[in-house]
Amino acid sequence: MAIDDPIRTDGIADGGAPAAPKKSLRGNLGVASIVFMVVAAASPLGVIGGPVPLGIAIGNGSGFPATFIVATVVLLLFAIGFTTMTPFVPSAGAFYSYVHKGLGRSAGLGTGFAALLSYLTLEAAVYGLLGPGVNALLGSYGVPSVPWWIYAAVAFVVVLFLGYRNIELSGRVLGVLLIAEVAIVVVLDAVIVFSGGGPEGLSTGIVTPSAILSGAPGLGILFAILSFIGFEATAVFRDEARDPDRTIPRATYLSLVLIGVFYAVSSWALISAVGDSTVVKTATDHGGTLLADVTQRYLGTVGEHIIQVLFVTSLFACILSFHNIVSRYLFTLSGKNVLPERLSIPHPRFGSPHRASVATGAVVAVLLIVAAITGLDPINQFYTWLAGFSSVGVVLLLVVTSVSVLVFFARRRQPASRWKTIVAPVLGLAGLLFFLVLILLNLPTLVGGSLPLAIGIVALLLIAFGLGPVVARTRKKIDLD
DSSP: OTTTOOOOOOSTTTTSSBBOOOOOOOOOHHHHHHHHHHHHHHHHHHHTTTTTHHHIIIIIGGGHHHHHHHHHHHHHHOOOOOHGGGGGSSSTTTHHHHHHHHHOHHHHHHHHHHHHHHHHHHHHHHHHHHHHHHHHHOOOOOTOOHHHHHHHHHHHHHHHHHHHSOHHHHHHHHHHHHHHHHHHHHHHHHHHHHTOOOBBBBBBBGOOOHHSSSSSSHHHHHHHHHHEEEEEEEEGGGGGGHHHHHHHHHHHHHHOOOOOEEEEEEEHHHHHHHOTTTTHHHHHHHGGGGHHHHHHHHHHHHHHHHHHHHHHHHHHHHHHHHHHHHHHHHHHHHTTTTOOOOGGOOOTTTSSOOHHHHHHHHHHHHHHHHHHHHTIIIIIIHHHHHHHHHHHHHHHHHHHHHHHHHHHHHHOOOSSOOOOIIIIIHHHHHHHHHHHHHHEEEEEETTOHHHHHHHHHHHHHHHHHHHHHHHHHHHHHOOOO
């Protein structure tokens, strides 16, 4: 359906019979638009200013950039099988559609519920960074400090408005914000590199085995994987893609390569600006201001202010991207009779999942209200706990999807490249299982040292997966095809 195709709103088909509600979204997204959406979800500037200093401080120090290279290779191996299976998965449900095709309806439903929880928690979590970020930005201009949730509420309203409208409006907004935040970091990287680095020159940690394996490389991998969350959501936009069988694979590969290269180079440049021997202490003592401090040194006060503004817009872009992803999960699951069917009716004018968008916003609003009422620290508690939940959930989803890809092609026995259907997926699965073990071992650290909270996160995800068989048995009209 073209983007300007009319949708009848009188409920009457041309022949006079009641027309069924349209259940497909409309759009004309190309590779670039989907890449903008996915890379914006990864929040490039937000990662350089947040997880990167953490990965340096409590991970593997000057060797941390190498973890992005490792993560990129493993995720590219996963993507080979994932995209090879794309032509056989006509639904826009991403993870759960792929798992349904390979492992059956019960596993597919469980995956869908786990994906909803993982993305919802991450969308809400980033508000915990955005609120304080806006406070700090405006505070630098003399604006009095206010509770963080006030700025989060303002951003929430804007996200809900954009999510209600056509996806291409969100795509244009994200495109502008993404270009701006990437551009300023690329300029900073170039100035650092062409000036020869900081007091110790350019960092060699990225290619030094002893540096890569120093400290806690497991935690380094954990923060690297957390920085990639959202890349797999290219398949969520299938119904709105111009040519999904070609657009989705290209967008997936391009997103992964761009994200991986950007993170590896930018984190290496940041370390170079500080120095290999002092970067761990600097990131530990001044992690929250590390990016701003380096920017001020190399780009001056104007550059520092630009970075502060774009850091906030980067977090906003991340929230908007995940809001769009979750809304489409809800929309598609509702159209399959898994959730209330009324959520699967697109807007008659915008062709957007407006009802699913509002429902997504309602859940996020509840989480924000609870955080505000209970007085949770927006970063150390609200963000950290929810991001920890999301990181475990997404890696679990990647593992299950990898298994599904292998099972699907094993059953089809059709002529196909063994590299794409067996070798690459197996290697990717092995890497993902390794990452999962590292994340589970370090999960208590990620959620503030609370073992009960870490256990609760895993238990809640297992319950979500377990709902799949229950719902599959109780709702017989479900059709995930």
